[in-house]
Amino acid sequence: MRPFTKLVVEIIADIPKGKVMTYGQIAKIAGSPRAARQVVRILHTLTEKYQLPWQRVLNSKGCIGLPGQHGQLQRRMLEEEGIVFAENGSVHLIEYGYEPLHLMDEN
DNA sequence: CGCATGACAGTCG
């Protein structure tokens, strides 16, 4: 497994309950600001192997990426964690967005 | 090895 992938797994696994992160955010922290796609792939590939909280990972719009039933399921799981959805079906990233500061260089 | 694809992001009109 590449370092990037490993970091992504660590980061996602480190997302606390009631918080969410975006693909771009995770990718950036993992070391590749442009690797949001890889985060997506990693979710697909490893979410079942490592039991990652995929439901806490959203796109930059704060919306569920999956269409249909999976999205509904994800939304319900997030609500169970205490996350409140906006009227448009998005999550308030300003409030629920999680930033693992211990992984930041300085900033 | 080359082409196509993906649960995306950022910019432009």
Added chain:
DNA sequence: GCGACTGCCATGC
């Protein structure tokens, strides 16, 4: 503010 286009990087065929 929304829709369309391009960029990115790794995996799959």
